[in-house]
Amino acid sequence: MKDCWASEYSSCDGKISREHYISKSVFEQPFIYVSGFDWCKDKEKKIGLSNLTAKILCERHNNSLSFVDQAGLNAIRVFEQLLPAKYRSNSIPPKSNVVDGLNKTGNPPALPG
Structure with missing residues (x-):
């Protein structure tokens, strides 16, 4: 499947789907304000x-x-818990205070399959 950027790492399945640039779970509101792109450089x-x-x-x-x-x-x-409460943008506490993106070998986890 040509359009899937992960196709060279493992086999693809299903249609090309929409992937969020930034995980929407990071935001508490359903929208954000953006600028700097070609379609919104000035406003x-x-x-x-x-x-x-x-x-x-x-x-x-x-x-x-x-x-x-x-x-x-x-x-x-x-990271937000390290900020004073008045500066936090997210009111939901973390599930764990551990931030570990590496497995025991010191490498990021491999994609399944």
């Missing part, structure tokens, strides 16, 4: 999180990477 625009996607992964790889979204979300929540 900030309100964008729904469901629109911040690209078709870059097959369904198999997209689903296989959900653990990365969860680890990233937990890391952000851990």
Whole structure:
């Protein structure tokens, strides 16, 4: 499958799916404000999180990477706990105070299959 960027790492399955540029679980609100892109260089625009996607992964790889979204979300929540409460943007505490993206060999976990 040509359009899946992970196709060279393991076999693909399913259609090309929409992958969020930034995991939507990081945000508490359903939208963000963006600027600096070609279509909004001069003015900030309100964008729904469901629109911040690209078709870059097959369904198999997209689903296989959900653990990365969860680890990233937990890391952000851990880091936010280090800030004074008035500066935190997320009110949900982390599931764990451990941020560890490496396995016992010191390498990132491999994609399944």
